[in-house]
Amino acid sequence: MEYRKNDIVTLKIEDCGIDGEGIGKADGFTVFVKDAVIGDTVRAKIMKAKKNYGYGRLEEIITPSPDRVEPKCQFARQCGGCQLQALSYEKQLEFKTSKVRGHLERIGGFTDIPMEKILGMEQPFHYRNKAQFPVGKSKDGRIITGFYAGRTHSIIENRDCALGVTQNKEVLDRVIAHMEKFNIQPYDENTGKGLVRHVLIRYGFFTDEMMVCLIINGEKLPGEEALVKSLCQIPETVSVMVNVNKKRNNVILGEKVRLLWGQPYITDKIGEISYQISPLSFFQVNPYQTGRLYGKALEYAQLSGNETVWDLYCGIGTISLFLAQKAKMVRGVEIIPAAIENAKENACLNGFANTEFFVGKAEEVLPEQFARTGERADVIVVDPPRKGCDETLLSTIIEMQPDRVVYVSCDSATLARDLKYLCERGYELKKVCPVDMFPNTVSVETVVLLSQYRDKSTCLDERGSRQIEMQASRLASLLAQKPDDTIEIDLDLDELDATSAELKATYQEIKDYVLKEFGLKVSSLYISQVKRKCGIEVGENYNLPKSENARVPQCPKEKEDAIKAALKYYAMI
Numbered sequence: 302m303e304y305r306k307n308d309i310v311t312l313k314i315e316d317c318g319i320d321g322e323g324i325g326k327a328d329g330f331t332v333f334v335k336d337a338v339i340g341d342t343v344r345a346k347i348m349k350a351k352k353n354y355g356y357g358r359l360e361e362i363i364t365p366s367p368d369r370v371e372p373k374c375q376f377a378r379q380c381g382g383c384q385l386q387a388l389s390y391e392k393q394l395e396f397k398t399s400k401v402r403g404h405l406e407r408i409g410g411f412t413d414i415p416m417e418k419i420l421g422m423e424q425p426f427h428y429r430n431k432a433q434f435p436v437g438k439s440k441d442g443r444i445i446t447g448f449y450a451g452r453t454h455s456i457i458e459n460r461d462c463a464l465g466v467t468q469n470k471e472v473l474d475r476v477i478a479h480m481e482k483f484n485i486q487p488y489d490e491n492t493g494k495g496l497v498r499h500v501l502i503r504y505g506f507f508t509d510e511m512m513v514c515l516i517i518n519g520e521k522l523p524g525e526e527a528l529v530k531s532l533c534q535i536p537e538t539v540s541v542m543v544n545v546n547k548k549r550n551n552v553i554l555g556e557k558v559r560l561l562w563g564q565p566y567i568t569d570k571i572g573e574i575s576y577q578i579s580p581l582s583f584f585q586v587n588p589y590q591t592g593r594l595y596g597k598a599l600e601y602a603q604l605s606g607n608e609t610v611w612d613l614y615c616g617i618g619t620i621s622l623f624l625a626q627k628a629k630m631v632r633g634v635e636i637i638p639a640a641i642e643n644a645k646e647n648a649c650l651n652g653f654a655n656t657e658f659f660v661g662k663a664e665e666v667l668p669e670q671f672a673r674t675g676e677r678a679d680v681i682v683v684d685p686p687r688k689g690c691d692e693t694l695l696s697t698i699i700e701m702q703p704d705r706v707v708y709v710s711c712d713s714a715t716l717a718r719d720l721k722y723l724c725e726r727g728y729e730l731k732k733v734c735p736v737d738m739f740p741n742t743v744s745v746e747t748v749v750l751l752s753q754y755r756d757k758s759t760c761l762d763e764r765g766s767r768q769i770e771m772q773a774s775r776l777a778s779l780l781a782q783k784p785d786d787t788i789e790i791d792l793d794l795d796e797l798d799a800t801s802a803e804l805k806a807t808y809q810e811i812k813d814y815v816l817k818e819f820g821l822k823v824s825s826l827y828i829s830q831v832k833r834k835c836g837i838e839v840g841e842n843y844n845l846p847k848s849e850n851a852r853v854p855q856c857p858k859e860k861e862d863a864i865k866a867a868l869k870y871y872a873m874i
């Protein structure tokens with residue numbers, strides 16, 4: 302049946318939309334109803350109607366859902382930040398689990414999903430370690446702060462958000478009192494006048510260090526010393542800063558920061574790893590659950606200490622450093638240069654020498670590095686933004702054939718799409734674990750483990766020949782690009798030779814020996830040339846040029862002697 306604007310419908314709410322609105326059906330017509338929760342029977346007025354669906358305004362809750370609870374925050378409805386606060390936490394977790402399952406089934410085409418129990422919080426409130434409060438004026442001219450009402454820029458006055466730390470209120474009380482005392486005006490978006498735009502508060506959950514940063518439309522704040530004195534009466538304060546943003550836009554933070562007192566960062570930990578966090582740093586907002594999320598990713602990676610791991614979309618390297626605790630080498634890729642600077646600093650701060658970070662697009666850096674070094678990875682971890690992974694990246698993963706892929710996702714729909722791609726090309730869905738990083742909101746994070754479909758021992762020959770094919774075609778395409786150039790290719794031939802009875806040392810062991818004993822770096826290509834000269838059987842296709850014009854570099858005498866010494870050392874000749 303079709304409904305029109307202003308029609309009244311009665312429906313049972315059965316699902317929840319991306320903005321937390323209840324979804325129900327009236328005679329096959331789907332209606333989205335804000336503020337209705339799963340299990341409610343409601344009366345709603347259709348405000349906007351399309352052919353098969355419409356948006357309704359809640360008129361009456363006829364029978365409340367047994368899972369309805371009184372929201373902890375009195376502003377939950379207006380604010381819109383906590384779309385699910387009126388639903389019991391248990392039901393929220395159930396909803397998030399079925400959302401992930403539904404996407405894997407419908408989009409991914411998976412059945413028998415190996416789903417683990419969702420990791421929820423014991424106390425699903427006060428988990429945010431960062432809050433940015435806009436400052437403005439009420440209709441009667443008072444200075445106010447709080448949160449923007451959903452999809453608007455009007456401030457809902459609230460200094461005590463149920464998701465933030467309890468110290469937020471005291472900070473805001475003191476900042477507003479200071480503004481009143483020194484007659485400091487809040488910034489007005491319409492006129493571009495006024496000084497204080499936002500108050501940013503960051504809190505270290507495991508260190509109890511707090512930073513307060515005022516974002517101002519100017520260089521200086523009247524009475525800076527007095528403000529510092531007041532904020533320092535809160536025992537957790539270790540840093541007071543200003544951030545200058547004079548631009549007329551919606552971006553909260555400007556680029557310039559100035560320290561008023563204390564240190565220019567707070568320190569916090571995730572697991573055993575410490576991070577220095579400045580006002581501009583990206584850092585996960587729920588550190589308890591982040592530790593559990595990364596712990597799950599680490600568990601799925603199954604590291605023993607010998608693995609080479611790529612962490613793609615690595616941000617400031619938080620997952621990379623977690624993995625580096627147990628891997629031989631971790632390589633991170635991230636598009637934002639400042640985040641990579643942070644990643645390097647954090648690796649240094651925690652003493653991880655087994656990490657390397659690249660700035661760039663994951664879908665460009667990974668294929669380039671693979672073409673350059675030919676080195677495969679044991680484990681690849683991806684944690685992309687909501688849109689998921691680029692297809693070029695997924696095809697490179699297939700080409701690199703890591704033993705395991707760990708996929709961390711903030712959008713289960715794009716996750717399902719990408720898993721389908723990988724599982725149609727040789728991977729198997731082994732484990733799925735949803736993690737509730739943002740209780741009371743509709744978001745859900747998911748960690749997934751994929752393994753190569755077949756047992757390695759039973760398909761080594763097939764896999765080896767597939768790799769020979771892939772590496773040969775890669776070589777052919779490189780040669781085709783630059784037919785007259787000498788090209789430097791370092792293919793990882795261990796896999797190709799793995800069935801050879803004569804193989805005693807791996808290519809890596811030979812490289813390590815030559816470096817240690819002779820101080821020389823040698824490529825896999827050179828090793829294979831010397832092995833062949835010495836009559837050791839190697840794969841047939843890897844270093845034969847596809848173009849007659851191409852010149853493959855030949856191993857220089859000095860390196861040849863060093864490689865021969867290694868072969869002797871390993872009793873291969």
Ligand SMILES: C[S@@+](CC[C@H](N)C(=O)[O-])C[C@H]1O[C@@H](n2cnc3c(N)ncnc32)[C@H](O)[C@@H]1O
Nearest residue numbers: 614615616619634635636661662663684685686
């Ligand atoms: C969901 S975040 C993950 C961050 C990090 N793994 C963490 O846990 O903190 C996604 C990251 O991917 C980065 N990003 C977006 N597109 C990218 C691309 N094409 N290549 C590499 N990084 C990208 C974003 O800047 C962001 O830091």
